Amino acid sequence: MGDAGVGSAAPGDLPMSDVDLRKASTVKVARYRSGRLWFMATVLVAALVATPVLALIWQALRGSSGLWPHLLAYVLPQAFQQTTALLVGVGVLVTLLGTSTAWLVTAYDFPGRRFLEWALLLPLAVPTYIIAYVYLDLLHPIGLVQGALRVALGFTSPHEFRLPDIRSMGGCIVLLGFVLYPYVYLTTRAMFLTQAANLVEVSRTLGSGKGGVFWRVALPLARPAIAVGVSLALMEALNDIGASEFLGVKTLTVSVYTTWVTRSDLPGAAQIALAMLSLVVALVTTERWARRRQRYWSSAQKARSFTPHRLGTVSGLLVFALGLLPVFIGFIAPASYLVVEAWKRVRFAGLSPRLLLETLNTVTLSAMATLAILLFGMIIAYTARSLPGRVTAALQRISTVGYAMPGTVVAIGILLPVAALDQMIDRAALAWLGAPTGLLLIGSGAALGYAYVARFLAIAVGSVEAGFSRIPRSFDHAARSLGHNVTATFRQIHLPLSKPSLVAAGLLVFVDCMKELPATLLLRPLNFETLATHLYGEAARGTYEEASIAALAIVLVGTLPVAILARVGRWKA
Amino acid sequence: MHRSINDAGAPLTLEHISRSFGDTQALDDVSLSIAPGEIVCLVGQSGCGKSSLLRIIAGVDTADSGRILLNGIEIAGADSFVEPEDRNIGFMFQDYALFPHLTVEENVAFGLKRLSRREASARAAEVIARIGIQALSGRYPHTLSGGEQQRVALARALAPKPVILLMDEPFSNLDRGLRERVREETISTLRALGTTAILVTHDPEEALSVGDRVVLMQEGRVVQVGTGYDIYDHPNSLYVAEFLCPCNRLEGIYRDGRVETVLGSFPARLDLPEGGKAFACIRPQAVSLSGPEEGLPALVVNRSFLGEIEQLLVRIEGVADLLRLRTTSRIDVKPGEPIHLTVDPGGVLIFAAA
Numbered sequence: 001m002g003d004a005g006v007g008s009a010a011p012g013d014l015p016m017s018d019v020d021l022r023k024a025s026t027v028k029v030a031r032y033r034s035g036r037l038w039f040m041a042t043v044l045v046a047a048l049v050a051t052p053v054l055a056l057i058w059q060a061l062r063g064s065s066g067l068w069p070h071l072l073a074y075v076l077p078q079a080f081q082q083t084t085a086l087l088v089g090v091g092v093l094v095t096l097l098g099t100s101t102a103w104l105v106t107a108y109d110f111p112g113r114r115f116l117e118w119a120l121l122l123p124l125a126v127p128t129y130i131i132a133y134v135y136l137d138l139l140h141p142i143g144l145v146q147g148a149l150r151v152a153l154g155f156t157s158p159h160e161f162r163l164p165d166i167r168s169m170g171g172c173i174v175l176l177g178f179v180l181y182p183y184v185y186l187t188t189r190a191m192f193l194t195q196a197a198n199l200v201e202v203s204r205t206l207g208s209g210k211g212g213v214f215w216r217v218a219l220p221l222a223r224p225a226i227a228v229g230v231s232l233a234l235m236e237a238l239n240d241i242g243a244s245e246f247l248g249v250k251t252l253t254v255s256v257y258t259t260w261v262t263r264s265d266l267p268g269a270a271q272i273a274l275a276m277l278s279l280v281v282a283l284v285t286t287e288r289w290a291r292r293r294q295r296y297w298s299s300a301q302k303a304r305s306f307t308p309h310r311l312g313t314v315s316g317l318l319v320f321a322l323g324l325l326p327v328f329i330g331f332i333a334p335a336s337y338l339v340v341e342a343w344k345r346v347r348f349a350g351l352s353p354r355l356l357l358e359t360l361n362t363v364t365l366s367a368m369a370t371l372a373i374l375l376f377g378m379i380i381a382y383t384a385r386s387l388p389g390r391v392t393a394a395l396q397r398i399s400t401v402g403y404a405m406p407g408t409v410v411a412i413g414i415l416l417p418v419a420a421l422d423q424m425i426d427r428a429a430l431a432w433l434g435a436p437t438g439l440l441l442i443g444s445g446a447a448l449g450y451a452y453v454a455r456f457l458a459i460a461v462g463s464v465e466a467g468f469s470r471i472p473r474s475f476d477h478a479a480r481s482l483g484h485n486v487t488a489t490f491r492q493i494h495l496p497l498s499k500p501s502l503v504a505a506g507l508l509v510f511v512d513c514m515k516e517l518p519a520t521l522l523l524r525p526l527n528f529e530t531l532a533t534h535l536y537g538e539a540a541r542g543t544y545e546e547a548s549i550a551a552l553a554i555v556l557v558g559t560l561p562v563a564i565l566a567r568v569g570r571w572k573a
Numbered sequence: 574m575h576r577s578i579n580d581a582g583a584p585l586t587l588e589h590i591s592r593s594f595g596d597t598q599a600l601d602d603v604s605l606s607i608a609p610g611e612i613v614c615l616v617g618q619s620g621c622g623k624s625s626l627l628r629i630i631a632g633v634d635t636a637d638s639g640r641i642l643l644n645g646i647e648i649a650g651a652d653s654f655v656e657p658e659d660r661n662i663g664f665m666f667q668d669y670a671l672f673p674h675l676t677v678e679e680n681v682a683f684g685l686k687r688l689s690r691r692e693a694s695a696r697a698a699e700v701i702a703r704i705g706i707q708a709l710s711g712r713y714p715h716t717l718s719g720g721e722q723q724r725v726a727l728a729r730a731l732a733p734k735p736v737i738l739l740m741d742e743p744f745s746n747l748d749r750g751l752r753e754r755v756r757e758e759t760i761s762t763l764r765a766l767g768t769t770a771i772l773v774t775h776d777p778e779e780a781l782s783v784g785d786r787v788v789l790m791q792e793g794r795v796v797q798v799g800t801g802y803d804i805y806d807h808p809n810s811l812y813v814a815e816f817l818c819p820c821n822r823l824e825g826i827y828r829d830g831r832v833e834t835v836l837g838s839f840p841a842r843l844d845l846p847e848g849g850k851a852f853a854c855i856r857p858q859a860v861s862l863s864g865p866e867e868g869l870p871a872l873v874v875n876r877s878f879l880g881e882i883e884q885l886l887v888r889i890e891g892v893a894d895l896l897r898l899r900t901t902s903r904i905d906v907k908p909g910e911p912i913h914l915t916v917d918p919g920g921v922l923i924f925a926a927a
Contacts, residue, residue, distance in 0.1 A: 474670035477633040480657040481664040482684030483733060488658075492683075496674050 035387045035486045042383040045376045046395040049402055049454050052413025053277075059267060059416050060274040071259075071268055076275060079255040083279070085169055086176070086244070086251055087234050093177030094233045097326050098184025099226055103214060104323050106192040109308040110316030116323045118566035121186065123179045123330025125558030127515045129242020129532070130551045131179045132172070133539045134334040136246055139166045172247040176237050178330040183236070184229030186565065191225035192218060227290035231283045238279060239406040241518040246539050252276045253518060256408040260522065266412070273409040284404045335555055341548035355534070355546050359553065362530040365445055366513035369452035373509050374502065376453060377460025382494060385468055386476065386486050396461065403458035407518030410451050414523065418447045443525045451519040456512050460505045467501025468494060508561050515554055583642070584609055584737050584769045585630065590639035592625055592793075599625040600636070601793040607737070610767045612760065614784030616774050618816070622793040623773045627739050630771070631664045632657035643736055663735030667742040669726035671714035677701070677725050678710045684733040697732060704728040704762065720751050727759060731768065738763070738770040744779065756783065777817045781805060789813055811852055811924045820854040821896050824926070827851045832923050835891050836869060836916050841923035850926035857884070859920020860898035868913035871896070873906050887912065 105117050138145050141158040155161040165171065203217045244251045252272055260269035311319060376399075384396045402410060422439045429437040441447050471494060479489040495502075517532045524533060531550040538547035585607045592600040600622045607613050615623040628634040630641060632648070632655065640650040643662070648655040671680055678697055685693035701707055706724050714722060723743065730738055743759070744752045760783055763770050774780050780787045781801035789797045789804060797804050797813050808814040815822070825834035827845045832838060834853045843851060862868075871887040874895055883904060886895045898914070906912055 472668060472670060474666040474668055475672065477628070477631065477657070478664060478666060478670035478672075478729075479683070480633060481631050481660070481662055482729070483658045483661070483686055484683075485656065485658045488686075493672060497672075 035383070038379065038383045038486060039387055039392070041379045042392065042395050042399070045379060045457070046398040048376075048450070049399045049457060051417055052410055052454055053401065053405075054413075055416040056270055056273055056277070056409065056413040059270040059412075062267065068268070068271060071271060075255055075259070076272065079250055079252045079272065080275070082169070082249055083238070083251045083253075083276075086172060086249060087237060087279070089169070089173035090176045090180060090237045091230050091234055093173060094181040094184045095226060095230055097177060097181035098186075098229055098233075099188050099219070099222065101181070101323055101326060102185050102189035102192055102222075103218065104319060106189055107214070107218075107308055108311050108316075108319055110311045110319050111313075112320045112324075113308075116320065116327070117189075118562070119327045119331075120323065121182045121562045121565055122327055122332075122559065124182045124565070125555050125562050126179045126331060126334055127242070127517070127532075127554065127558070128176055128179060128236065128240040129246070129517055129536060129539070130338075130555060131175050131330070131334055132243035132246045133535060133547065133551060134337050135166055135171075135175055136539070137544060138333070138337060139163065167246075167248045169249055172244060172249045175243060175247070176240065178326055180233040180236050181326060181330070183233040184226060187225040187229035187232075188222050191222045224290040228287055231287035231290070234283055235280070235404050235406075238276065238283070239408075239518060241408065241521065242536055242539065252279075253406055253408050256412065257518070257522070260412065266415070270412050270416070273406075273412045276406060276409055280404045280406070280409070284401075287404075335552075338548050338552040338555060341544075342552045345546060345549055349546075351549070352546060354529075355549060358529045358531055358534050358550070361528060362514055362532070365448065365530065366452075366510050369449045369456075369513045370506055370510040372449065373453050373456055373460045373513075374464075374506050376457055377464045377505060378490075378502070380457070380461045381464040381468055382490055384465070386489075400458035400461050402454040402456070405455065407451070407455060407516060407520075408522060410454050411519040411522035414447055414451050414454065414519075415442075418442060418450065442523065445525055445528065448520060448523040448525075451523050452513045452516065455516070455519065456509050459508050459512065463501050463505030463508060464498065467498035467505075471497050504564050507564065511558055511561050514557055582609060583607055584644055585771075586642040586645075587626075587630070588640040588642070590626065590629060590636045590641070592622075592629060592634070592636045598793045600629070603639070603790075603793070603795055605788060605795065605798070607769060607771065610769055611785045612763060612770045612772065612783065614772050614774060614780040614787045615790060616777060616780035616787060616816075617790035619775055621790040623775075623790050624741055626790075627664075627741055627771065627773055630737075631662050631739055632660050661733060661736050663730035663733065663738040665726050665730045665738065665740040665743050667745060669714075669722045669746075671717075671722055671725055671729070673714055676711050676713055677706065677717075680714070680725060681729045681732050683729060687733075700728045700732045703766075704731075719747050720755050723747065723755055723759075727762070731762075731766065736769070738768050740770060740772045742773055742775070745774070745776075781817065789816065791816075808922060811854060814854045814922050814924070818856055819897070820856055820922070821860070821894070823853045823855060823892065825851050825853050825923075827925070835889065836914075837918075839918050839921045839923055843923065843925045845925050852924045852926055854922040854924065855896075855916055856920040856922075857897045857899040859917040860896065860914055861900060861917065862904060863913050863915040865913050868915045871912055871914050873908050873910050873912060875908055876904070876906065887914070889914075 101116075101120050105113055105120065137143055140146070141162050146158070146161075146163055149163070150156070150158075150161055153161060166175075203213055238251075238253065240251075241253050241257060243249075245254050245257075252275065256269045256272045256276070259265050259272060380396055380399050384392050418441050419439070422437075422441050425440050426437050429435060441450075475493050475497075476489055479493050480486075484492060514530075515532060517536060520530055520533055521536060524530070529537070531554055535547040535550045535554075538545055583606045585605075587603055587605045590600050590603040591598070603622075603626060605613075615626065617623050625634065629636045629649070635654065636649065638651075641648050643655075643660060647653050648660055672683065675683065678694075678701065681701055682693050682697040685696055688696060701710060704724050704727060706721065706728060709717060709721055709725065714725065717725065723746070726743075730740075744756050747755055756779070762768075772783060774783075780789075784801065786798060787801055787804050788795055791812055797809050799807075804813060805817055808817065811822070814820055823834040823836060825832040825838075827841065827843055827849045828847055830840060830842065832841045832843075832851045832853055836853070836855065839853055841851065843849070845851060869889060871889045873885060874888050875886040877884050882899050882901050885898050885900075885904065885906070887898065889896055896914075
């Protein structure tokens with residue numbers, strides 16, 4: 001057998017296997033030849049996302065010499081104080097609401113529990129600016145609720161009886177809390193379902209009462225999950241521009257916006273934005289820290305489902321009503337209001353062409369941004385998988401920093417380099433083609449698309465990665481050893497096998513783009529309106545016309561990701 | 574059948590391969606050459622580096638240093654690296670890695686992209702027929718049994734006529750009964766095709782029964798290479814002896830070319846000073862019962878019936894550990910009863926104490 005020809009290990013009439021091999025090895029090839037394109041693309045995407053932050057820092061350091069003392073003395077302290085108060089208030093409220101509802105549907109069994117499990121997520125579909133818009137009208141001194149209350153209590157005019165004004169810090173905290181608690185509910189319930197079962201049952205057998213179990217076992221156990229949920233909710237609160245502004249709370253985000261738009265002071269706005277980044281860093285640090293603990297827990301123990309305690313009919317109904325309350329305030333009431341108002345408007349005036357155009361604008365822009373974000377997300381996630389290492393891990397982290405950054409901060413960071421680039425293009429076009437292009441990138445909406453990419457790339461990367469993680473590594477290696485390079489392996493294996501999570505990622509990103517308000521307000525082309533900016537405009541003017549239709553559309557589309565999240569939650573269980 | 578190894582004609586040559594992950598040295602200066610048509614078994618405990626070595630040969634991981642030659646051509650070295658897709662090395666995975674969205678036929682044809690569509694489907698059909706899985710052609714992997722999946726994985730790896738086939742624990746996912754049958758089938762297919770192969774296993778029995786040569790690894794190093802008979806009969810260290818067969822280890826003293834132990838003295842050629850410490854490694858089947866006039870008195874502690882064989886654990890005066898003996902004949906004794914033992918010197922291996 002020793003005389004068998006080299007490479008003719010298998011008999012047959014096909015070309016000898018070593019022919020291609022010789023060809024390949026005559027070229028001295030670098031290590032990651034076929035992966036180099038992916039790597040370079042990842043570097044580009046990471047640079048794209050990092051640019052706004054760097055630009056912001058650079059701009060803030062350059063400073064506006066005259067304005068900074070003014071900002072430091074009059075704007076920042078108040079804005080910081082208001083923002084802190086808002087974040088603390090919202091933090092406390094979402095912790096209470098999220099944790100208690102999560103415990104209710106996990107530890108107790110009652111009629112309607114299954115329904116409540118996913119219904120508690122519904123307020124996620126209502127953006128902060130819409131809840132504020134709705135309740136401003138509902139709770140107006142001569143609005144529906146107060147009017148009904150007066151009739152019930154026998155008063156005749158708002159002078160005799162009125163509720164505390166919703167346009168206050170307290171009102172803002174309550175409204176934000178009731179749409180943002182699902183972040184805490186989601187993470188905490190997952191923790192209760194997967195982790196607490198064994199420990200809770202053990203402590204029951206050791207003689208702890210039901211209440212004792214919650215305080216002594218479940219709650220400490222869920223602390224990392226609560227921390228993750230709260231940080232996500234607070235990032236949203238920090239990002240909010242509509243609600244705070246409608247309700248008269250002067251947060252940092254609002255200050256950035258007014259400093260830029262009203263005072264046209266970009267460096268000043270950049271400086272406030274940079275101050276906001278310090279809050280963001282604190283939130284991200286909390287979240288990362290908590291996630292590490294959480295990962296430790298989930299790897300340390302095996303998931304087992306939790307056996308809930310069955311309640312009697314009366315107490316069951318009571319608990320159901322209690323659990324339904326946040327859903328009612330955060331979703332059912334505003335959604336019903338919007339349905340009624342939108343219906344009245346359509347019956348009265350039909351759909352204006354303007355609104356249809358805005359819908360088209362919104363969908364087109366969001367769809368294009370979603371495609372780009374998905375593509376970038378796949379590049380990042382696949383590079384991290386196929387070329388694992390410290391460099392790709394760092395690039396991945398850089399490319400996903402945007403999820404924590406408020407839209408206003410991203411917008412300012414993008415405006416600086418993009419405006420400079422626009423001027424360069426304009427001058428070059430004038431010099432070479434004899435015609436100015438104007439603000440090409442901003443005018444075409446490219447700058448806004450860029451903002452969406454920077455802000456929502458993390459969502460895409462996360463979902464795509466989750467999809468990839470279900471594909472065993474051996475598939476990659478098998479495809480490679482069967483003659484397919486990194487790109488072909490992606491096309492033939494990863495793309496078809498992760499299609500469902502790609503669709504889910506696309507949907508999540510699309511809805512977030514559609515709902516986005518702060519960056520859209522700042523970076524949209526002149527006279528370009530989306531559904532969100534339309535609503536903002538009407539609410540800011542105090543006119544209640546077609547905004548209800550726009551808001552209803554946003555809320556309806558927003559329920560789609562809730563359906564996905566509810567399904568994911570059940571998988572975890 | 575022992576082959577002489579001629580490096581020039583070797584399908585695969587490994588030179589001084591080292592690889593570390595952080596502080597762990599996964600592979601430490603591994604060199605190996607494989608002859609055409611040879612089936613080599615890489616064996617060792619989990620974590621000994623055998624799977625790392627396979628991954629480095631396939632090119633899905635890279636060595637820190639060392640060189641790999643495939644048919645005499647360098648495919649990995651200080652300044653060269655051929656991508657895994659350009660190596661034409663077959664790889665069979667422990668989990669088979671069959672693509673769930675492709676049929677059996679499409680899976681088998683997956684590695685044939687250099688051929689035209691017609692040629693590829695002809696080649697796939699040929700391999701499918703050779704392995705005897707024509708009936709499964711149109712089915713999807715999740716509808717197949719473990720044994721069927723294994724055969725599809727084999728067909729897929731063989732279809733591109735790889736220079737060498739790497740198999741990572743290819744039988745460990747099968748039930749005991751099925752495992753032996755599939756193993757015999759697989760090996761006879763490889764023999765019939767003259768395929769050069771490296772098979773990784775943690776099971777010493779599998780290694781001894783399958784390979785032309787066995788390469789035994791420990792903590793990233795090759796500790797012994799030889800035919801199954803070679804390394805079983807002449808293990809070069811206590812580790813190898815105990816890995817291949819659980820032994821009774823007895824301490825002894827080296828004197829006059831013999832090692833004296835409680836169970837008698839055994840001839841040995843050791844590089845030890847007179848009075849040096851040595852170990853006698855007594856295989857369980859080398860101990861047998863004898864009449865009371867010869868042999869050592871012992872006390873039965875436990876008797877377990879394992880089907881084909883029977884195992885006794887006995888206590889001997891002056892030996893801390895219980896002695897294990899195995900025999901195919903039935904021994905009618907109960908725990909607590911006294912017996913007498915003799916040791917067959919042919920089943921005793923002597924090593925100098927480290």
